[in-house]
Amino acid sequence: MYSRMRQNIDGIINILARACLLPIIILSAATVYAADEEPIKIEHLSLNRSVAYLGEEISADITVSVQPSLRNKVLRLRYYLDKNEIGRQTVTDFDSTGNAKTVFRFKDSPEGRYQFRVVLDIEGEKFKTDEVSRQLAILSLPGGMTDKQFSGQADEQTLQDESVSGKPDLLPEVITFNIASPRIGQKIRIKSRISNTGSVQADNVKIRIFINGQPHGKDIMMNIAADSQADIETEFKPTSEGKKDILVLVNPDGVIDEESNRNNLLSKTLVVRPAGTEKKNKQIIAAPGLKTGPKQLANLVVYIETISGVHYTTDGQVTFYITNNSQASETKPFIMGVQILQDNQDKPWLIKQPVKSLKAGETATLNINWPVSQLATENLYVATVDIEGVVDETDVRDNHSRPFRVMSTVANKADLAMAESPAESPPEITIISPRQNERLTDNRKLTINWKSSGDIGKRVRITVIKSSTNEKVLSSLTSNDGQFSLDLSAQESGEYILSIKDENGTNTTTKRKFIIASQDPANIQRLIAPLSGTSYRGGQQIKIIWPESMKKKPGLLIDLVLQERSSNKIMKLNQKPIAITNAQFSWQVPDDGSTFGIYSLQAQTMDGKVLAVTEEIELLPNFVSFNLPDINRDKDEITVDLEIARTNFKGKNLEFLVMNNGPADIRASGMVGYNFSSYFVLKLPITSDEDVIICHSNLLADLPQGEGKIISLGRDPDCPMGERSYGSKFVYVVTHFTIPTLTNQRLIDPKPLNNLSKFYWPE
Numbered sequence: 001m002y003s004r005m006r007q008n009i010d011g012i013i014n015i016l017a018r019a020c021l022l023p024i025i026i027l028s029a030a031t032v033y034a035a036d037e038e039p040i041k042i043e044h045l046s047l048n049r050s051v052a053y054l055g056e057e058i059s060a061d062i063t064v065s066v067q068p069s070l071r072n073k074v075l076r077l078r079y080y081l082d083k084n085e086i087g088r089q090t091v092t093d094f095d096s097t098g099n100a101k102t103v104f105r106f107k108d109s110p111e112g113r114y115q116f117r118v119v120l121d122i123e124g125e126k127f128k129t130d131e132v133s134r135q136l137a138i139l140s141l142p143g144g145m146t147d148k149q150f151s152g153q154a155d156e157q158t159l160q161d162e163s164v165s166g167k168p169d170l171l172p173e174v175i176t177f178n179i180a181s182p183r184i185g186q187k188i189r190i191k192s193r194i195s196n197t198g199s200v201q202a203d204n205v206k207i208r209i210f211i212n213g214q215p216h217g218k219d220i221m222m223n224i225a226a227d228s229q230a231d232i233e234t235e236f237k238p239t240s241e242g243k244k245d246i247l248v249l250v251n252p253d254g255v256i257d258e259e260s261n262r263n264n265l266l267s268k269t270l271v272v273r274p275a276g277t278e279k280k281n282k283q284i285i286a287a288p289g290l291k292t293g294p295k296q297l298a299n300l301v302v303y304i305e306t307i308s309g310v311h312y313t314t315d316g317q318v319t320f321y322i323t324n325n326s327q328a329s330e331t332k333p334f335i336m337g338v339q340i341l342q343d344n345q346d347k348p349w350l351i352k353q354p355v356k357s358l359k360a361g362e363t364a365t366l367n368i369n370w371p372v373s374q375l376a377t378e379n380l381y382v383a384t385v386d387i388e389g390v391v392d393e394t395d396v397r398d399n400h401s402r403p404f405r406v407m408s409t410v411a412n413k414a415d416l417a418m419a420e421s422p423a424e425s426p427p428e429i430t431i432i433s434p435r436q437n438e439r440l441t442d443n444r445k446l447t448i449n450w451k452s453s454g455d456i457g458k459r460v461r462i463t464v465i466k467s468s469t470n471e472k473v474l475s476s477l478t479s480n481d482g483q484f485s486l487d488l489s490a491q492e493s494g495e496y497i498l499s500i501k502d503e504n505g506t507n508t509t510t511k512r513k514f515i516i517a518s519q520d521p522a523n524i525q526r527l528i529a530p531l532s533g534t535s536y537r538g539g540q541q542i543k544i545i546w547p548e549s550m551k552k553k554p555g556l557l558i559d560l561v562l563q564e565r566s567s568n569k570i571m572k573l574n575q576k577p578i579a580i581t582n583a584q585f586s587w588q589v590p591d592d593g594s595t596f597g598i599y600s601l602q603a604q605t606m607d608g609k610v611l612a613v614t615e616e617i618e619l620l621p622n623f624v625s626f627n628l629p630d631i632n633r634d635k636d637e638i639t640v641d642l643e644i645a646r647t648n649f650k651g652k653n654l655e656f657l658v659m660n661n662g663p664a665d666i667r668a669s670g671m672v673g674y675n676f677s678s679y680f681v682l683k684l685p686i687t688s689d690e691d692v693i694i695c696h697s698n699l700l701a702d703l704p705q706g707e708g709k710i711i712s713l714g715r716d717p718d719c720p721m722g723e724r725s726y727g728s729k730f731v732y733v734v735t736h737f738t739i740p741t742l743t744n745q746r747l748i749d750p751k752p753l754n755n756l757s758k759f760y761w762p763e
Helices: 002-017 022-036 156-160 277-285 548-552
Strands: 040-047 051-053 058-066 075-081 084-091 099-106 112-122 130-139 170-177 188-196 202-211 220-224 228-236 242-250 265-272 300-303 310-313 317-324 334-340 351-355 363-369 381-384 405-408 428-433 445-453 459-466 471-479 483-487 494-502 512-516 535-537 541-544 557-564 570-572 585-588 597-605 610-620 636-639 642-650 653-660 676-681 692-697 708-712 732-737 745-748 756-760
Touching: 040 112, 040 130, 051 265, 058 075, 058 112, 075 099, 084 099, 170 202, 170 242, 170 265, 188 202, 188 220, 188 242, 202 228, 220 228, 310 317, 351 363, 428 494, 445 459, 445 494, 459 483, 471 483, 597 756, 642 732, 642 756, 653 676, 653 756
Parallel strands: 051 130, 310 405, 535 610, 636 745
Antiparallel strands: 040 058, 058 099, 075 084, 075 112, 112 130, 170 188, 188 228, 202 220, 202 242, 242 265, 300 317, 317 363, 334 351, 334 381, 428 445, 445 483, 459 471, 459 494, 494 512, 541 585, 557 570, 557 597, 597 610, 642 653, 653 708, 676 692, 676 732, 732 756
16 A cells, blocks of 8 residues: 555656656655654664574664654663563664664574564653564584583673783684586585684684584684684585575684684585586587586495494494495595594594495495494594595595494303303393383383394294283284384283294294383473474574472482374483483484474483373474474464374375364465475485485365365375385385465464374385
8 A cells, every 4th residue: 555655656757757846746745755764663683693502693784764753862782582671772873864873782592483573662762662573593513512611701791891801812704605506416515714812822722613514524623822823624515405504603612712712613505506507418428428418426335234324243343334326436445443422533443444446336244343442431423534634535524323332131241251152052042121010101102122133034923911910911923123113002011921033933032021001191290401393404502491399309319301293202311320310411413314293202210210291293304394384473373283194195196184173264365385394314414415315295175174185196196105115115204384475464273293103104
């Protein structure tokens, strides 16, 4: 309406100007414009980053305007993260046009997703306010670090008083790319300027670069004189499109004593575009024998089998698998090494093992004798290929294994020296979980883990018997893959016996007793953190805090476990029992596809009794985006619960059901923005782009309240997956969607966690 009014006025001005009445009309137009102006207004709000890390400074640039009659007033700006106020500013200095600019800086907020809100009003007067907000995500630090590493003894007040002297002060000032938005496979240079604003030279400064939370390349070491700068540079060749978080971290181990270590990190987002089509066309028409594009490089990946982060050994050997994922390039011989994760990277290697050259697609299997002194410890280890950097690779981010522990299934270390070689040892199956006399949780879901040695075979038979009646409640033939989940919710309380045999029934285990106990849900408390409904991405830290009332039981030990909603599979987060008197526990979400879905988080006693729980949290890998809420409050609000209610095979086609649970109808025009993404995970852990296939679907139809529509992926010509055939086999598929941003409507979903459905390949 206003724009049409302005167009009409402008048209009248042009006509009357020819009649020499221009000054009068300009005055009239100015009068109309002034009448429509807001008395006070936030004209502009921008954040220097929408994603930041703990300890990283965030700055907001704000421009406000005020009418002439109010310029003698004091304007007040209040800043919020969601509903929590984090600061205030007053604005009194306006230019001739009535505008004023200011900058607000903050950091060290808890990790999470927020609405950063700015509220403008007049101090001491009840006047119309103005509010603007922006989406902000604060991530936990990469590599398992915590914000304690950035909270030195010198606080901000001390620094302002200039009472600290005789120390260096290191900070990264800027990150630049030689190509602003590269394409997949295009090599770019990442540059950063590191400053020492302190009064003392800093020697042996370590700089570490992270890309999407993973270390990139080797640490850079240099000396930086007082009050000077130094530039660093590294190369990066992206293998997938999308946003990449580039993080420069100075003094990551806190070895150098600084004036302040709260300014040691800086991040910047790099947007990678899809690969160009020109190169593909040239390669297709190129004559035989001619070079078509740059030489393809090797790509080394190291993998170790673990169960909940632990590698179990029966003979003192640890097996590593090293693959050259390149399709064309052979590697040089190189050295693989293993370090203790808690140690600094410049400390000696625990293990160094030479590896022969690997042809394209070739895998080497290394059986390494593990040091007896490092068995059954609480140390975390990381295996790294090509520790000397002799192989030219496309990407070195997957040169590191996941952190792992090593446990022996032999009774004690002394017995390990007497253990026979695998070829001479008899076939054996060892149950790892459940523990002896373990109590099942209140949902009565049993997760069974085992290890087998010798010639057991490809399949095993799992049997569960109720002790009191000797009734066989389960006899199942399953793959000998070391994992099996069982729903015992229909069984009565009591003691049960578990046994695992080979398919022929000749080799068995020691029997393992477990207990199904009744439990009163009223006695189960709620965890203080995390909150139900919270979403986390791979690499983020989850701080788990249990109620104070639970801490009043000295000597009580607990486990923290995740239970997946779709399969009831259990994952224990702690490697050793936790004293309940501890204040909290931190756990880093893996980004390898092992956690992708909706989970409940439970604090349990050692016998499986649930003490406290957070019902639903969402864990997403980094290639899945958060739901971005629509912050425009001037739109018409529509509340509707849209759910992916079911995913399964119907015949040979994979389908999922989209339900509208109300309370509003959705018309076809409203469905345009809904994009359903199906993530087919072909291999775990996810180590490359080839391990995940993403298909997109849209539903362009009316969806009245209480009705549903079926989307069939198997009939989608643009999706290579979705058919029940061996060539399309996957580990699991997750279908997920985010609430769209519409032009005239603001959609509110009261149950965002049912926007995700996870389905495992049926055996």
